[in-house]
Amino acid sequence: MNEVDIEARVLQLFLEVAPDVDAAKLRRDVAFRDQFDFDSMDTLNFAIGLHHAFGVEVPETDYRELASLSKAVAYVARRLHERGG
Amino acid sequence: MVSEFRMPSLGPDMESGTLVAWRTHPGARVKRGDVIALVETDKGVIDVEVFGSGTIEELLVEPGTRVPVGTVLARLSGAEQETPLTSIVLPSQPEAKAAIAAERVPTLAPSGRQKISPAARVRARELGIDVTKVPGSGAGGVITLEDVVSYAAATPKAPAAEPAYDMRQVIAKAMSRSKREIPHYYLSLTCSFTAARAFLERHNSSVSIEQRLLPSALLLKAVALAARSMPEFNGCYTDGVFSPATSVNVGMAIAARGGRLVAPAILDVDRKTLQAVMTELRDLTTRVRTGHMRANELAASTITVTSLAEEGVDLIVPAIYPPQVAIVGFGSILERPWIVEGVVQPVPVLTMTLAADHRVTDGRAGARFLAQVRDALQKPEGL
Numbered sequence A: 001m002n003e004v005d006i007e008a009r010v011l012q013l014f015l016e017v018a019p020d021v022d023a024a025k026l027r028r029d030v031a032f033r034d035q036f037d038f039d040s041m042d043t044l045n046f047a048i049g050l051h052h053a054f055g056v057e058v059p060e061t062d063y064r065e066l067a068s069l070s071k072a073v074a075y076v077a078r079r080l081h082e083r084g085g
Numbered sequence B: 001m002v003s004e005f006r007m008p009s010l011g012p013d014m015e016s017g018t019l020v021a022w023r024t025h026p027g028a029r030v031k032r033g034d035v036i037a038l039v040e041t042d043k044g045v046i047d048v049e050v051f052g053s054g055t056i057e058e059l060l061v062e063p064g065t066r067v068p069v070g071t072v073l074a075r076l077s078g079a080e081q082e083t084p085l086t087s088i089v090l091p092s093q094p095e096a097k098a099a100i101a102a103e104r105v106p107t108l109a110p111s112g113r114q115k116i117s118p119a120a121r122v123r124a125r126e127l128g129i130d131v132t133k134v135p136g137s138g139a140g141g142v143i144t145l146e147d148v149v150s151y152a153a154a155t156p157k158a159p160a161a162e163p164a165y166d167m168r169q170v171i172a173k174a175m176s177r178s179k180r181e182i183p184h185y186y187l188s189l190t191c192s193f194t195a196a197r198a199f200l201e202r203h204n205s206s207v208s209i210e211q212r213l214l215p216s217a218l219l220l221k222a223v224a225l226a227a228r229s230m231p232e233f234n235g236c237y238t239d240g241v242f243s244p245a246t247s248v249n250v251g252m253a254i255a256a257r258g259g260r261l262v263a264p265a266i267l268d269v270d271r272k273t274l275q276a277v278m279t280e281l282r283d284l285t286t287r288v289r290t291g292h293m294r295a296n297e298l299a300a301s302t303i304t305v306t307s308l309a310e311e312g313v314d315l316i317v318p319a320i321y322p323p324q325v326a327i328v329g330f331g332s333i334l335e336r337p338w339i340v341e342g343v344v345q346p347v348p349v350l351t352m353t354l355a356a357d358h359r360v361t362d363g364r365a366g367a368r369f370l371a372q373v374r375d376a377l378q379k380p381e382g383l
Helices: A003-016 A042-056 A060-066 A071-081 B093-102 B119-129 B145-154 B165-182 B196-207 B215-229 B273-292 B295-299 B363-378
Strands: B002-006 B016-022 B035-041 B044-049 B054-057 B065-069 B071-078 B087-088 B186-192 B233-236 B240-244 B251-252 B254-256 B259-260 B291-296 B301-307 B325-331 B334-340 B343-357
Touching: A003 A042, A003 A071, A042 A060, A042 A071, A042 B273, A060 A071, A060 B196, B035 B071, B054 B165, B119 B145, B186 B363, B196 B215, B196 B343, B196 B363, B215 B251, B215 B273, B215 B301, B215 B325, B215 B363, B254 B273, B325 B363
Parallel strands: B251 B301, B301 B325
Antiparallel strands: B002 B071, B016 B035, B016 B065, B035 B044, B044 B087, B054 B071, B087 B291, B186 B343, B233 B240, B254 B259, B325 B343, B334 B343
């Protein structure tokens, strides 16, 4: 899975957690919580979504690496690579 | 068997509701769970589901009519009487938004009733059109269905009601009533969150991701246990009398993006495991943010918890949701210098504030209540 595919899927998962967010206005390098009301419940749900979609473990200590779209994409890519995927 | 479909009650303080729109028609076959009407109350617009299966015989109330709780709205034949089912649609839902816009359409022109055919009126509601602006081409200037349709085609659609605005009105109404009627007193207590944080870290690193807990689950449970042991903080004050509740249903103030705020209840929190409380909290938050709540969740709260845990504030001084008699507000969990066994250390601390009703309790009881919440948080494994 290349980064473009990962990004499309990560964005889709983010929008499942925050369906009221306008995807066109999402800035990929800015933290979600600096753009929208995005709290720890959303972060948890986003992490659960990533876990199910990509099969990667997302320990609580890694939540900060999911703070923005670009960070989350990089995180997933790294975790998949580590897993040899 | 003929049965009746009535205006539902969504809480002890609800007296009436406005039928916004029908989602069915006479002769329609409906089954249990189908949404057949939209009702607006001061809690928002509600999707009302039918309680049994059958055929709609008759619709008795016109859209736009405000009627008391219990009023028969429709008759069904061949329906089995069952427990009413309802769910809440927040005003962000496109349908609800349109319904609110429609609700705003005046049914009376300033000079009297608008001359308009029934079909045109219904269509105008659906399209969110102000019928006073539609020129009528029918006999005597009556507005026909065609007039409405061509007006709609020629006119940019009226902007739908701003949900944040509606929600502000709802909140303002409840909070004005609270401040006007309830003699509040406030008590605040700051405690260490060290034990709770250690417990959460330990728990969350040892369970699957779906079973991870957030601090809110602990706070809800701690308040529920205190409410169970001190029932004078758990119940309703109506008509000059306090009635303690037999169960502990904790309302949780949940914000949705766009300035909406609701406080649906998690039922029987005192008797549920932390895991169950957390699962329900996740589910409830998702439904608040995506738009669907159930009626009993809005009606059932016996005490409320509000938390600004992530906003960096020291404390929150909340207003009680009438007819409840207490609310506990939690500020952020913040690193602060704290004295542990005679030594100053950086420690995560949390300030909780109780707002309670002086008609029912006083500060002494309130202090004991907060002390119980604090003690529960110091021994999180007991929650």
